[in-house]
């Protein structure tokens with residue numbers, strides 16, 4: 837074992853350490869074991885349940901989430917291109933457009949709205965992929981128990 841080369845979940849590729857931003861606790865069995873796109877769903881949920889969407893978010897949390905959104909979007913785009921699903925391509929483009937409106941360095945709190953939209957389009961794109969394979973659609977609520985969810989989210993206010 838190499839130092840500085842942490843273990844990753846063999847299913848969803850999550851680093852096997854606590855994710856403070858997401859409030860993610862490491863379960864003994866990967867909760868994404870039975871999903872078709874475990875890495876995409878896990879990354880989506882870490883953002884979905886992330887602190888950046890909450891009222892008490894600080895600018896650095898929003899900036900980190902912005903970077904993670906970009907990484908997730910490029911992973912989703914890679915799969916969508918390979919699968920060549922028209923609706924998913926459109927959702928990727930919409931996510932890209934929403935993310936381009938965000939500028940967390942200049943204005944983190946206005947950016948959250950656009951980042952939320954981007955995350956929502958990414959969710960649609962993942963569901964387009966799942967639907968194409970006639971698999972169960974992804975619902976973050978099914979995984980909520982694995983995250984420290986502190987309600988309310990901004991959109992609930």
Ligand SMILES: [Zn+2]
Pocket residue numbers: 845846847848849850866867868878
């Ligand atoms: Zn996992």
